[in-house]
């Protein structure tokens with residue numbers, strides 16, 4: 001079992017760099033997909049970029065989505081509602097997604113490392129969310 | 138008064154992208170300096186890159202340093218000790234630095250926005266540190 | 275008159291026109307307390323909404339609003355995209371095949387609830403809600419007093435304008451502007467301003 | 483013999499040799515529970531330490547260690563850089579112009595305290611401390627029992643080797659490896675391994 005991780009940011013560069021930092025710790029088995037910026041590369045959020053990142057990250061064990069702030073959060077929530085609707089209306093084949101309420105970088109690192117151990121979606125989500133209580137000094 | 142901000146990460150790309158995201162909210166008056174990676178561009182931390190970022194970010198009102206994790210934290214602490222030593226031994230002209238115990242991206246955004254209001258170093262540091270208690274969902 | 279499919283399409287098309295005409299004003303408002311992209315975001319999002327309705331050839335007012343909502347979500351790029359997009363989709367689900375003044379009032383209320391649920395804002399937070407909530411109240415009050423669709427939409431648009439004006443002294447508690455704390459005081463909220471245009475567009479297209 | 487300036491420079495130069503010779507072993511240990519750069523990091527850092535001592539032409543053992551510490555901090559690039567760098571600088575300050583077995587014991591203890599303070603690790607966290615702490619105890623015990631500098635350094639190096647071996651069953655609680663949780667169990671800690679080499683280098687250069 002390997003949970004996938006999607007990183008949603010206003011900034012394509014921030015999503016990509018965070019995926020690289022977390023991937024350096026988790027190793028290559030965890031699919032970390034950045035979904036930053038608008039579909040034309042500007043600052044903002046694109047539901048279609050997030051949707052295709054979710055598809056890429058999903059290996060059948062579910063996908064955890066981390067968001068930086070503002071429109072990233074609102075767009076990820078909207079996608080989640082969409083996928084749940086589609087799952088009800090259609091064949092039920094949509095990936096299971098869980099949104100993480102977590103600090104972006106610290107949550108991504110914690111989630112990626114735990115995902116690399118084969119933990120399930122709920123456990124990976126909790127490790128990201130517990131990153132609010134980590135301290136650095 | 139404008140407090141400067143230095144972003145220390147293992148990854149040059151992460152430090153730079155975080156500076157850009159925070160700068161988009163704070164506007165051009167706040168000096169946000171990335172100090173990511175080693176001095177030859179690899180993953181890691183360089184005390185000399187941090188030192189020169191601190192010098193660039195300092196406008197005389199002090200500099201807040203945010204770190205992502207691990208060696209970023211240890212190297213920033215070592216630089217702070219160095220600067221304090223130098224200040225005692227020499228002419229006292231070293232910049233005042235304060236390390237923030239904060240989530241990297243969320244702390245940088247909060248600090249940059251508050252710095253743009255002309256708040257002092259301690260207030261800017263506290264706004265970064267309070268970012269541990271923000272929630273997204 | 276009722277809000278039939280053609281009028282619904284005309285509403286969103288008119289909203290796109292009004293937003294495009296005022297794009298630079300909306301952008302200036304967002305530059306003051308946000309990141310200066312609200313005008314461009316919503317002009318792009320509403321253009322996509324119009325295109326989506328054109329492609330879908332919806333056979334009911336409700337389906338037209340759902341298509342518009344999808345276009346908005348897909349292309350706006352900022353916080354206002356998922357908010358308005360979710361709002362229009364909720365309104366469309368509520369509206370279905372209907373379109374009399376009472377049904378439109380219920381649809382606007384569903385839009386309000388959808389935006390509240392997604393964004394977590396309440397009145398006074400200096401957002402879309404500060405224009406939309408009083409507009410819904412005014413619409414339903416007018417409808418309750420026997421007004422026709424146009425008169426109710428006029429009342430809603432006027433209430434939205436008043437709600438927009440009332441955002442000036444507020445401190446933002448949601449969205450990007452909330453990062454500014456007290457510095458967000460003294461400006462109109464860009465999202466409240468675009469909401470006022472969307473309701474004005476409804477009044478325009480329902481005029482006899 | 484005492485640890486004079488030339489012997490101090492020889493110590494760090496020998497440590498650089500031992501680390502370079504075992505660079506791939508250290509890297510493999512770090513690849514298992516970290517990011518696989520400890521060998522390269524420390525080879526680069528100790529080379530810089532040797533260069534820094536050469537440039538500084540230090541006139542005391544203490545100043546030699548301080549120069550080495552600065553080189554390590556400047557060039558290592560990983561967590562071990564500030565840790566060893568701070569450790570050697572603290573050791574240098576403690577050592578000053580001295581160099582008898584008691585003074586070297588005190589300097590090693592200052593190194594340990596400096597690393598503990600900076601990194602916040604204690605014995606059992608699967609770090610440098612797990613090799614250095616028992617080494618300091620063994621050195622001071624040997625010195626207290628009348629051993630000369632070489633014998634005390636041998637005792638310290640042997641204790642560091644034992645401390646390294648004892649890191650295998652531990653779960654890391656500091657540094658990158660701590661992210662792995664239980665998966666960090668079953669491997670030697672790379673920092674403890676390099677500490678053992680640094681102490682072995684001291685035994686080598688103090689041999690009669």
Ligand SMILES: Nc1ncnc2c1ncn2[C@@H]1O[C@H](COP(=O)(O)OP(=O)(O)O)[C@@H](O)[C@H]1O
Pocket residue numbers: 070071304308309310311312315316351352353354355357389392393394395400401402403448449450463464465466
């Ligand atoms: N949580 C929220 N609830 C309601 N409205 C919100 C919320 N967050 C932001 N808004 C509205 O969105 C507007 C900004 O939209 P826009 O500029 O398009 O997005 P962004 O802030 O991502 O650049 C704000 O003026 C505000 O009215």
Ligand SMILES: Nc1ncnc2c1ncn2[C@@H]1O[C@H](COP(=O)(O)OP(=O)(O)O)[C@@H](O)[C@H]1O
Pocket residue numbers: 207208512516517518519520523524559560561562563565597600601602603608609610611656657658671672673674
């Ligand atoms: N807080 C700490 N206290 C003591 N030693 C530590 C600490 N953090 C890391 N280390 C040591 O550093 C070693 C890793 O060093 P290195 O690979 O050079 O750095 P990085 O982890 O930044 O890549 C670990 O094996 C451990 O012994």
Ligand SMILES: [Mg+2]
Pocket residue numbers: 304308309310311312352
């Ligand atoms: Mg905006």
Ligand SMILES: [Mg+2]
Pocket residue numbers: 043044309311351352353
């Ligand atoms: Mg924006």
Ligand SMILES: [Mg+2]
Pocket residue numbers: 512516517518519520560
């Ligand atoms: Mg390493």
Ligand SMILES: [Mg+2]
Pocket residue numbers: 180181517519559560561
């Ligand atoms: Mg490293």
